[in-house]
Structure formats: C-alpha cells, structure tokens
Amino acid sequence: MDKTVRAWVDGWVLSRGAAPPVAESWGCSVDVGETEHVSRHVLGATNGAVEEAVVRKVADGVTGAGVWLKVFAEPSVVGPWLGAGWWVDPEPGFLMSVPLTGTSGDSAPPTGYRLRTWSHGDVTRLLLAAPDGSCAARGQIAAIGRTAVADRIETAPGHRRRGLGRLVVRTLTHAAAARGATTGVLAGTPDGRALYESLGWRVEAPLTSAKFTGGA
Incomplete structure (x- = not known):
C-alpha cells in the first residue's frame, strides 16, 4: 500500500474517530458508523498503478448503501469502471503532502x-x-x-x-x-488546491470519491 495513502488513512481514522483500518489485499476497509457513510474502501495504489480489474472487483463486492470507495485516479477514468448504483463525485480530489x-x-x-x-x-x-x-x-x-x-x-x-x-x-x-x-498529508478539493499549493503542498495523486446508493 502506498505509504502516503496509508498515512492519510491512519490520520483520517484518528481525526474522525472511525474504527481501526482492516487490511485488504487491495488496500484497507474502514468502518465509519454514519448513516450516509457506513464504511469506506480505500485502494492502496496510486496514479498509473491503479488497476481496472481491482477497482471493479472491490466495487462489485459492495451491496449496501452508504459505502464509499476511494481510488487514487481521475474520476473520468474510474467512473466507467463502476457498475449500477454508484454515484461518482465529478470533481477530483487531490492527495497532497508537505514537509513540516x-x-x-x-x-x-x-x-x-x-x-x-x-x-x-x-x-x-x-x-x-x-x-x-x-x-x-x-x-x-x-x-x-x-x-x-x-x-x-x-x-x-x-x-x-x-x-x-x-x-x-x-x-x-x-x-x-x-x-x-515532519510531514503533512491531506485530501484536498479543487477549490482548496490553490491554497495548499501556495503554502508548499504538492499533489501526490488525484482522488476519486464514489458512494454506493443501492439503486441503479
């Protein structure tokens, strides 16, 4: 699993009070415990290492509404790989880091x-x-x-x-x-990217966020 992705997962879990991550062959799963955010699957690969077959396998295994998928590739790339019932945020997120x-x-x-x-x-x-x-x-x-x-x-x-x-x-x-x-990590939005870059943060990978709604 990419080390920056793992650092982001561990910090996010601590920040949100979510359950400890469960290691998977493709990344990790996190139980969040909210109605619209029951759990999330975070794939460990980034950029060119993201594989369509892996994304499809993880997505196809989701059957409950409120489960999120985090993939470190562009939404325009990941979207077509997801089946019916998935809502994909059209705006890309950005995994970013900075020396502190x-x-x-x-x-x-x-x-x-x-x-x-x-x-x-x-x-x-x-x-x-x-x-x-x-x-x-x-x-x-x-x-x-x-x-x-x-x-x-x-x-x-x-x-x-x-x-x-x-x-x-x-x-x-x-x-x-x-x-x-000594290192800062975050997942930023398009609006926030310019602010973070002005403060020395750099983009490590794009981020696609998708939620399973349970319907076509």
Whole structure:
C-alpha cells in the first residue's frame, strides 16, 4: 500500500474517530458508523498503478448503501469502471503532502475575529469565529508519529478571500510540527488546491470519491 495513502488513512481514522483500518489485499476497509457513510474502501495504489480489474472487483463486492470507495485516479477514468448504483463525485480530489520542518504559524487573526485551538489526544481542532460569533473557518489535524493529517478545513462563504484559510492551515501545521510531525498529508478539493499549493503542498495523486446508493 502506498505509504502516503496509508498515512492519510491512519490520520483520517484518528481525526474522525472511525474504527481501526482492516487490511485488504487491495488496500484497507474502514468502518465509519454514519448513516450516509457506513464504511469506506480505500485502494492502496496510486496514479498509473491503479488497476481496472481491482477497482471493479472491490466495487462489485459492495451491496449496501452508504459505502464509499476511494481510488487514487481521475474520476473520468474510474467512473466507467463502476457498475449500477454508484454515484461518482465529478470533481477530483487531490492527495497532497508537505514537509513540516520549520513550519510557523501566523501571529494573529484579522481584527474582530477570534481564534481558538484545543486538543484531545493527538487531534488538534481550530475554530475561527467571526465578529458576530458565527463560524468563519475551522479545521483539525491528527498527528501520528512523524505524519500529521489535516482534515475538515473549511471557510464559510461570506468570509472567503480574507486569508482565513491560510491562517487555519498554517496554525494547524504549526501545532503538528510542535508535536514532532515532519510531514503533512491531506485530501484536498479543487477549490482548496490553490491554497495548499501556495503554502508548499504538492499533489501526490488525484482522488476519486464514489458512494454506493443501492439503486441503479
């Protein structure tokens, strides 16, 4: 299994409080325990190493609604390999990484905003509250040994283009580096990719997300 993929799985599980991953010949399975996200199958290969036969075999073995499939290849490639009942996110995700050595956090949020971080175990969470007290931005990061996985990073629509996303990412990675992590990993969206790349993150592989809906 690709080491960056495995690091992402382990960090995501810790961040979300999911069940420990179960190793499979093609990657791993994770029980999540939510109605619309019962479990997920994560294939361990990336880019050119992703095999159609393997993807089809894993997908064909899914019979229950709410099971997700994560494949590190383009949706336009993976989509035709899936049978009836699969919804495929048309937007590609991106598996990304960055060295954390020397990472530093920004000094303070913009005037009127309130920044707070707190940790439970190896997971650090961040809230950036707007002047009216609503959530302007948020995120969390799970540190496992030398790797830290950033997760659920988002900025509310009315507060975008003010540098808040940058503040969130830099603050979280600084916290992870302080815990001894030297590499950051995340699964980003097309909208988030530009932000992460501006902070030194690089794309390791595209990511297709698909969910079995149980119907044609």
